[in-house]
Amino acid sequence: MAAAEAADTQLMLGVGLIGEDAEKDTNGEVLWVWCYPSTTATLRNLLLRKCCLTDENKLLHPFVFGQYRRTWFYITTVEVPDSSVLKKVTHFSIVLTAKDFNPEKYAAFTRILCRMYLKHGSPVKMMESYIAVLTKGICQSEENGSFLSKDFDARKAYLAGSIKDIVSQFGMETVILHTALMLKKRIVVYHPKIEAVQEFTRTLPALVWHRQDWTILHSYVHLDADELEALQMCPGYVAGFVDLEVSNRADLYDVFVNLADSEITIAPPAKEAMTMGKLHKEIGQLIVQSAEDPEKSDSQVIQDISLKTKEIFTNLAPFSEVSGDGEKRVLNYEALKQRRLPPATENFLYHLAAAEQMLKI
Numbered sequence: 001m002a003a004a005e006a007a008d009t010q011l012m013l014g015v016g017l018i019g020e021d022a023e024k025d026t027n028g029e030v031l032w033v034w035c036y037p038s039t040t041a042t043l044r045n046l047l048l049r050k051c052c053l054t055d056e057n058k059l060l061h062p063f064v065f066g067q068y069r070r071t072w073f074y075i076t077t078v079e080v081p082d083s084s085v086l087k088k089v090t091h092f093s094i095v096l097t098a099k100d101f102n103p104e105k106y107a108a109f110t111r112i113l114c115r116m117y118l119k120h121g122s123p124v125k126m127m128e129s130y131i132a133v134l135t136k137g138i139c140q141s142e143e144n145g146s147f148l149s150k151d152f153d154a155r156k157a158y159l160a161g162s163i164k165d166i167v168s169q170f171g172m173e174t175v176i177l178h179t180a181l182m183l184k185k186r187i188v189v190y191h192p193k194i195e196a197v198q199e200f201t202r203t204l205p206a207l208v209w210h211r212q213d214w215t216i217l218h219s220y221v222h223l224d225a226d227e228l229e230a231l232q233m234c235p236g237y238v239a240g241f242v243d244l245e246v247s248n249r250a251d252l253y254d255v256f257v258n259l260a261d262s263e264i265t266i267a268p269p270a271k272e273a274m275t276m277g278k279l280h281k282e283i284g285q286l287i288v289q290s291a292e293d294p295e296k297s298d299s300q301v302i303q304d305i306s307l308k309t310k311e312i313f314t315n316l317a318p319f320s321e322v323s324g325d326g327e328k329r330v331l332n333y334e335a336l337k338q339r340r341l342p343p344a345t346e347n348f349l350y351h352l353a354a355a356e357q358m359l360k361i
Contacts, residue, residue: 066220074106105152161203167291175284184236277344
């Protein structure tokens with residue numbers, strides 16, 4: 001087996017099954033039915049919370065995903081048809097945990113596992129397929145469809161969202177999001193619908209394509225003490241919430257995006273670092289111009305923004321020097337001040353150097 005394929009198959013961490021029991025009473029009890037390998041009580045409770053079967057409003061969300069302490073979770077939920085061998089279950093969810101961000105890959109695989117459980121009514125076949133993908137990167141079955149891990153490139157997952165949609169909603173204000181991401185600030189996104197939150201948040205890291213870092217994404221967070229503690233350990237992040245109560249949690253964000261009302265708010269403590277000037281206007285205009293070009297695809301828009309970002313780093317280069325230990329480049333603040341750049345530009349470059357850990361300690 002090719003080394004790359006071997007590396008890919010080692011990304012999955014576990015599989016689990018959550019079921020809603022039809023027998024208890026009309027409310028149905030939601031139970032953690034089975035998992036492989038075993039999981040911690042904390043993670044189990046988290047996944048029960050994320051699974052829509054435990055949601056009070058009983059809305060069915062076919063697929064949700066998110067991250068908790070560097071473990072990604074992917075949950076597909078289905079209603080059990082009358083024709084199924086499963087007689088005591090009304091709905092169930094298949095949960096996959098993994099080390100990588102790839103919603104399309106795991107949505108495809110969990111759908112196959114769902115079909116298997118509906119057909120056989122036991123986790124045995126699911127377990128076999130899980131182990132086949134874990135060891136060989138492939139599972140094939142005539143009636144349930146086949147799955148090939150390497151069909152799902154990570155880069156494709158990074159490019160799956162639409163930057164154009166974000167710009168058509170926020171226009172020039174998109175530059176606030178770009179600046180916040182460049183400076184590794186904390187962005188909180190709210191919308192009552194989880195699908196809207198996930199679509200929007202997953203796209204934001206593409207605004208800083210040069211980092212290709214989706215570990216900053218926490219697309220589905222509850223206002224739960226343990227989850228918030230894990231989130232606050234991250235220096236900068238993009239976090240999605242469906243509870244409007246998060247707007248009152250000023251300790252959680254530097255930038256608050258109310259997707260439902262198309263509003264972006266900068267928190268007072270972050271205003272100084274996020275002061276907008278001529279440079280930001282230039283970046284904003286470039287983003288809008290590129291995104292509004294009907295000839296351009298989303299990935300071309302990302303490329304345009306990325307080139308502009310590289311230009312900003314090129315601007316920073318003359319003010320940086322190799323540090324005393326020769327390890328990395330650090331900012332020469334005096335050189336930056338001597339250039340007498342517009343205050344907002346100087347301020348931004350200084351905070352960018354801080355975000356990139358280029359300040360002398």
